[in-house]
Amino acid sequence: MKIVGTRIREEPATFRTAMATAGIALGSSREGRWIVERACAVSSDALLKILDDAVPESVSEAVDLMVARRLAGEPLQYVLGAWDFRGIELLVDRRVLIPRPETEQVVDVVLTELAKSAGPSAPVVLVDLGTGSGAIALSVALEGASDASRVRGDVRDRLEVWATDLSADALDVARSNLALLASSNAAAARRVRVGQGTWYDSLPRKLVGRVNLVVSNPPYVSEAEWQVLDPQVRDYEPRMALVPGSTGIEAIEQVVSGAPEWLAPGGTLVCELAPAQAAIAAGLAEGAGMVDVTVRHDLAGKLRVLVARKRL
Template identity: 35%
Template sequence: MTGNAALAAATRRLRAAGIPDAPRDARRLLAHAMGIAPDRLVLHLSEEMSDAAEAAFDALLSRRERREPVSHIIGSRAFYGRAFHVTRDVLDPRPETETLVELALSQPFSRVLDLGTGSGCILLTLLAERAQATGLGVDLSEAALAVARQNARTLGIARAAFLRSDWCGAVQGQFDLIVSNPPYIAADEMPGLAPEVRDWEPEMALSPGGDGLDAYRAIAACAPPHLAPNGRLMVEIGPTQGAAVAALLRVAGLENIAVHADMDGRDRVVSAAKP
């Protein structure tokens, strides 16, 4: 079977399974099965696939039919131009989180704290873009911290430290930038999530339960003492949470509070500064 024939059959198969964007997923999985870069796939589609590649491709498609995310199947996800290792122990990096990264990079910083670091994609991206900065990523999950440490090693970033902590509980010192993409999905919204998210990503990274604001309450209470004077705090939010999160940060004594939209025009980040 040629790559072209395999790709056509796979697209039909994934569509029949109700997979969103079946052609894209089929291409990514075919490239992985053939052991080539996705952007080189078109150069190899006319070639005959080996028996091993066909068998590998069939196994990958079976996993995708069960709604396992492509990033879990191939083991990585692109974020801000870099590949990050991901597993079921961490939140899958998403394009909208790049909004937070862009805002953080808009002003200088030398020491950054990432609360709930997960894969480390936010912290490690910020450090990769700012060669003189150092940072600390904290997470309650030891399994997530293992993934973040692996990503730091792969990217060659030795300026990142990682620590198990319940938000700021074990954190010491002050930072001129604190960032976080905390769990913010309300309990009653969880059943409506796509199966790729609801069934495959860690619930503790998706939802704190209740109204979805508990993580922001914790951050508003613990982060200000760890901000240096004029230090910035930036948190990712759900698109309906801007006003509520801004109010929490205002009560915590922070200033210059603003709500920022993502590339699709939805509220995505709340920023604030310490006086």
């Protein structure tokens, strides 16, 4: 505020003060900075250069709106409209689940399995069932095909990644993310195909018995767990992405039971789950005739990723 003659004039907000004000309102200076960055669509580095510039009215209004949404309980990722997953900026909104850190580890498992692949000259087909924002499919298409990956060159060149979901809304988001990937890495994006339908019904029948790797992070929350979930999750994320049915195991059952039909001999299933489901899921995989069945831990030490192979 400045005294000009007898009048008191409000100083226009600068980016520095806008960040501070948003940070105080939210109790997090980091969130305040991210929201201002997003509202003015600049990177952190670019923002540092304009800290003492006046904030345009339109940016102020956008910041106020985002802070209000956040204060009402909306997850930060939806408020920002984008979130980082293994270095890819994914568009996220209420049509898709917010990609989680545990799922970044699922991609690690997939890349390790792909690194073991070798063999005939047929395409290497990977399917991501329940792709949501496209997090798993797009990161595998990008990282699996990069020179820096441990995946063999001949496998990388033949990689074909299917991103499928039952939700048309989720697939719209996945397609937008695929278009963004295409603008930065057209070769990686060309490896991705999109399909709609329930689990394996989303795939063309010509892939029966020819899929090298099935990966899925299916919904795995039970009806009873959903009732007491954190409201930030329950009230904002799509119920369909969280709850497959009353027990929570229904989608895992479908993904596991369909795997032997769709996988090529020696092909691998990688499926995220809740720790309490590990024994049941491993039993389902064994019951379906799969071998080398293990459940891997996540970084928090919790059982999280079922890995099973179709017999050669």
